[in-house]
Amino acid sequence: MIPVLAQIEVREAGEGATTCQGKNDTFCFDYAIDNLGDYLGPTGEHLLLVVLSVVAGLLIALGLAVISHRRRWLVPVFVGSTGIIYTIPSIALFLLLLPITDRGIATAVIALALYNLQIVYRNSAVGLNNVPASAREAGRGMGMTDRQLLWKVEMPLAMPEIIAGVRIATVSTVAIATLAIFAGAGGLGEVIYTDGIQRDVFKTPIVMGSTICILMAIVLDAVLLVVQRVVSPWRRVRTI
Amino acid sequence: MDGSGSGAVSVAFKDVTKVYPGSEGPAVDSLDLDVGAGEICVLVGPSGCGKTTAMRMVNRTVEITSGDIEIDGTSVSRRTPSELRREIGYVIQQIGLFPHRTIAQNIATVPGLVGWERDRIDARVGELLELISLPAEVADRYPSQLSGGQQQRVGVARALAADPSVMLMDEPFGAIDPINRERLQNEFLRLQAEIKKTILFVTHDIDEAIKMGDRIAILREGGHLAQYATPAELLMDPADDFVEDFVGADRALKRLALMRVSDIDLWEAPLAHVGQATGEVRAKLEGAEVPHALLVDSDRRPIGWLSDSDLRQEVVPQRADSSPHPILDLQDVMRDALSDVLQAESQYAPVVDGDGRIAGVLSVEVIGDFLSSPDAKVEEHPAAERPLG
Numbered sequence: 120m121i122p123v124l125a126q127i128e129v130r131e132a133g134e135g136a137t138t139c140q141g142k143n144d145t146f147c148f149d150y151a152i153d154n155l156g157d158y159l160g161p162t163g164e165h166l167l168l169v170v171l172s173v174v175a176g177l178l179i180a181l182g183l184a185v186i187s188h189r190r191r192w193l194v195p196v197f198v199g200s201t202g203i204i205y206t207i208p209s210i211a212l213f214l215l216l217l218p219i220t221d222r223g224i225a226t227a228v229i230a231l232a233l234y235n236l237q238i239v240y241r242n243s244a245v246g247l248n249n250v251p252a253s254a255r256e257a258g259r260g261m262g263m264t265d266r267q268l269l270w271k272v273e274m275p276l277a278m279p280e281i282i283a284g285v286r287i288a289t290v291s292t293v294a295i296a297t298l299a300i301f302a303g304a305g306g307l308g309e310v311i312y313t314d315g316i317q318r319d320v321f322k323t324p325i326v327m328g329s330t331i332c333i334l335m336a337i338v339l340d341a342v343l344l345v346v347q348r349v350v351s352p353w354r355r356v357r358t359i
Numbered sequence: 360m361d362g363s364g365s366g367a368v369s370v371a372f373k374d375v376t377k378v379y380p381g382s383e384g385p386a387v388d389s390l391d392l393d394v395g396a397g398e399i400c401v402l403v404g405p406s407g408c409g410k411t412t413a414m415r416m417v418n419r420t421v422e423i424t425s426g427d428i429e430i431d432g433t434s435v436s437r438r439t440p441s442e443l444r445r446e447i448g449y450v451i452q453q454i455g456l457f458p459h460r461t462i463a464q465n466i467a468t469v470p471g472l473v474g475w476e477r478d479r480i481d482a483r484v485g486e487l488l489e490l491i492s493l494p495a496e497v498a499d500r501y502p503s504q505l506s507g508g509q510q511q512r513v514g515v516a517r518a519l520a521a522d523p524s525v526m527l528m529d530e531p532f533g534a535i536d537p538i539n540r541e542r543l544q545n546e547f548l549r550l551q552a553e554i555k556k557t558i559l560f561v562t563h564d565i566d567e568a569i570k571m572g573d574r575i576a577i578l579r580e581g582g583h584l585a586q587y588a589t590p591a592e593l594l595m596d597p598a599d600d601f602v603e604d605f606v607g608a609d610r611a612l613k614r615l616a617l618m619r620v621s622d623i624d625l626w627e628a629p630l631a632h633v634g635q636a637t638g639e640v641r642a643k644l645e646g647a648e649v650p651h652a653l654l655v656d657s658d659r660r661p662i663g664w665l666s667d668s669d670l671r672q673e674v675v676p677q678r679a680d681s682s683p684h685p686i687l688d689l690q691d692v693m694r695d696a697l698s699d700v701l702q703a704e705s706q707y708a709p710v711v712d713g714d715g716r717i718a719g720v721l722s723v724e725v726i727g728d729f730l731s732s733p734d735a736k737v738e739e740h741p742a743a744e745r746p747l748g
Contacts (some may be wrong), residue, residue, distance in 0.1 A: 216412075257455025260420055260468050260527075262444035275459045308414045353501040 141189070147323045158310060162331055164224075165306035168296045169339070172228045173289050176235025180280070183236070184243035185269065198237075205237040213302045222303030223242055229277050231296055235288040242284025246277030249302040279354060282347040286340055307332055364647055367397035367557045367637060368431035368524045372711040377412050378468035386412045387582035389426070394574070397555040401572035403562055404605070409582030414527050417559060418447045430525060445469050448518030448526035448556070452533040454510050456502040460489075462513055463498035487516040490550065490702070513656045515547065519554070532567070537693045544570060565574055565606055569594070569613055577602050589619040591617055609732045615694040620687055620710055623729050625719025628653040628709065631665055635675045640665070648721050654679040659716040661686055661709040683709050689718055 175288035182212075187193035190274045208213075212230045220226040250273045258268045300308030348355065372392040378385045387409040390653065402410040415421040416430055419440040428435045435443055456465050464483045470480045488495055491512040502510055511531065520528055529548075530539045551558065568575045569590040577585045577593070579601050582685055586598040594610045594617070595647040597603040607613065629643035631652045641653045654662040654675065663679025685699040687710045700708045700723060712718045 230450065239449065251453075251455070251458070253453030254457050255453035256420075256453070257451060257514075258457070258468075260418060260449035260451065260455075262441040262443060262446075262472055263468075264441050267472070272457055272459075276457075282748075352457070353503065356501050356504050 129326070129331075144322060146326045151327050152325045153348060155297060156159060157314075158307075159171070159328060161307050161309045162335070163327075164304070164309075165293075165296055165299075165332075166209065166335065168224065168227055168231065168299055168304060168306050169292050169335070171224075172231030173235055173285060173292055175232035176288060176292075177229060177281075177285055179232065180236050180239035180243055184247055185340050187244060187272070188247045188269070189265065192293075197244070199239055201240050203235040204233045209234065209298050210301060213221065213298060215333050217302065223303045224299075226302040227296070227299035227304035227306075230302065231292050231299070236297060238288045238291070239284040241280070242287075243277065243281045246280030247273050250276045275350070279347055279351040282343060284349065286343045289339050289343060290336045292340065293332055297332065366524065369396045369430075370394040370400075370525055370557055370559065371429045372413070373427045375413070375416060375428060375562055376424050377409070377421060378418060381427070384407075384581055385424070387416070390582065390584055392584065392587060393577055394557055395557065396557055398559040398573040399402065399551060399560055399571055401560045401562060401568040402578060403565060403568040403572075403575055403576045403579035404670070405580065407580050408578040409479050409744060410496055410563075410576075411529055412614070413578070414529060414559050414561050415619065418444045418449060419443070440479065445473050445521065446525075448523040449526075450514050450518045450528040450531045451525065452530040454507075454514040455532070456513060456517070458502055459500055461499050465502065465513060466517045466520050468517055469523075473521055475521075483520060484510055485514075487519060490519075490553075492518045492546070504538070507535055508543060511535055514547070515550075516641070519556075524557060526556045528558060528560045529625045530543075530562055531560070533562070533564075546649075547571070566613065566616075570746050571617060612694070614699060614730075615726070616692060618693040619689065620691045620693060620696050620721060621689040622693070623721075623725060625710055625721055626707075628717070628720040628727060630655050630659070631675045632657070633662075633677050637670045637672060637675055640675060641670055646648060649722070651707065653683065653709055653717065653720070657718055658714075659719055664707075686711055687721055689691060693726070696721060697723070701734050 174297065180201075185196050186199050204212075209230070212233070213226065216226045216230055220229060254272055254276070258272045263271065292305065296306050297308035298313055300305045302314050310324045310331075311328035315321050315323075371394070372390045372393075375390045375672075376385050377387040390409075390413055392400070393412075402413055404410050406465045412421050416423050417430070417435065423436070430447075430681055456462075457468070460468075463481075464697070466487055467480045470483060475483070477484060484498060485495060488498060493509060493512060493516075497509070498504065502513070515531070518528075532543050535543060548571065560568075560571055562571070562610060564570065572590055572674045574589055575593055576587045579585045585605075586593060586602045588598075590597075591614070593606060594614045597606055597610070603610075626648040628649045629640065629647045629652045630701065631637075631654050631699060632645075633654070633656070644652055652665045652670065654665050657661055657675055661683040663683045664681045665675065666680035669680050669743055685703045685705070685708050687696045687708050689712050691699075700706075701723065706724075707720050707722045710718045710721050713747065
């Protein structure tokens with residue numbers, strides 16, 4: 120941040136005109152303020168991309184975790200395959216999907232959701248596996264069916280770990296979603312790439328786009344932290 | 360409370376065998392066992408004797424290989440496992456409370472599964488907390504906020520919630536420290552006197568088996584039933600060397616845990632009253648079983664043992680030289696009585712009745728005679744009124 124701050128030029132006191140307009144190599148505060156409205160659209164798109172792909176990734180990952188929960192041999196299979204997806208360079212994945220799903224938000228959401236699988240699946244599988252064996256035995260011994268055991272005991276107990284996975288996935292998705300521009304899905308990538316890089320590396324939109332990304336990641340993470348605490352009240356009690 | 364709402368029922372093992380896939384011999388071998396309604400049947404034996412397997416076949420958490428188990432005359436195989444289990448209380452050593460549910464929610468598990476109304480569940484939870492002597496405010500706490508002993512009580516309450524007629528208890532007090540274990544055992548016996556469930560209780564601890572069981576099934580490795588008898592019969596008359604070994608060389612002492620002071624013939628102490636001529640007392644001492652005179656008040660309550668110097672005076676003084684302690688009660692458990700006598704380093708202890716009046720004298724010698732007499736009869740106490748010491 121220090122070099123960036125050093126490059127910031129602000130309008131001098133009492134002077135109406137801006138001095139930094141048209142300078143590419145510095146961050147122009149005035150330009151940013153004057154064009155603030157331009158960032159709203161891309162920010163909304165970005166948020167939508169993140170939310171959709173995290174929710175889609177979460178649902179698929181939970182599905183996989185439930186499938187592999189009573190068939191433990193599937194766990195390494197799922198960890199391996201989601202891991203392979205995770206290692207595909209993101210730009211390549213966007214471009215590879217284009218011929219299949221065409222340009223647009225669907226392509227971006229599919230790619231981003233696929234990236235979430237690894238982290239969320241792994242956390243979900245671990246969370247379900249960490250449920251105390253005694254709680255499971257007691258539940259079964261009291262006449263819970265497998266399904267009741269899953270939804271009444273195992274899933275709630277795994278929830279803090281599942282949400283921990285969602286938090287990591289969300290933060291990384293906020294960053295990777297800037298590449299959705301290559302799938303034609305808009306988002307803050309548009310600000311950074313189209314406004315910034317393509318316009319002869321205009322620093323102001325690049326800094327603004329990045330800053331909004333960081334803020335979005337922080338806010339979403341904080342929201343999820345609250346959710347995590349709300350769904351696990353038993354973890355916050357004073358134990359003896 | 361309406362603890363005996365659903366009447367207790369019998370449980371019968373009929374030639375039950377369990378062979379785990381891939382194992383050489385059976386884990387349980389042709390087990391025949393009749394557990395009477397309202398009885399505590401303890402399954403005891405060394406590890407690998409199949410006691411837990413035998414118990415778990417009752418609620419089908421382990422499936423029977425051959426043979427059948429009948430609850431109240433109906434085969435367990437005719438019920439779906441989850442339905443069957445909701446009607447059988449289940450307590451395990453690791454307790455297995457759900458960490459994410461409050462105490463009230465934990466207790467409400469089975470009533471919730473069988474679809475009770477909210478009000479009925481709430482009332483039942485309150486009733487059970489009272490039954491296990493926990494304050495009502497723990498209802499909204501989480502299991503991690505309770506001590507191990509409290510958690511185990513909640514485990515028992517949860518098993519009792521839908522008023523099952525049969526309870527399975529797998530080493531329920533095994534993970535509790537010795538002092539609390541003793542307390543929980545006593546509490547549970549008191550509870551059982553009230554609720555009278557048919558209980559299968561697994562333990563590896565023969566002392567616990569003797570204390571808790573109306574009947575004890577001793578299993579040996581390979582799942583063979585070595586003996587099925589009341590605790591007293593087991594101690595008096597072990598079926599074979601294995602049982603004798605398992606019951607332990609101290610089985611004579613263990614019998615003391617099954618008896619009360621009133622069960623044996625006490626000695627009579629020469630009694631003395633304040634102001635009585637000491638000559639009379641000295642005359643009584645001649646040839647008496649107890650060679651000391653006991654000073655009692657006008658209600659025949661012990662005041663103290665008179666010493667030789669006390670008796671050299673004209674009349675019996677107001678105070679005795681040595682304290683009468685320990686004073687035992689007729690209802691005391693023999694084992695505890697013996698322990699009190701030994702601890703006080705005294706040879707004799709006055710025994711009083713419920714009103715505190717002298718009923719006799721217990722001496723180490725009396726106990727010794729009793730233990731060495733081959734035909735010493737051990738009185739049977741039903742679980743309800745068995746000494747809880």
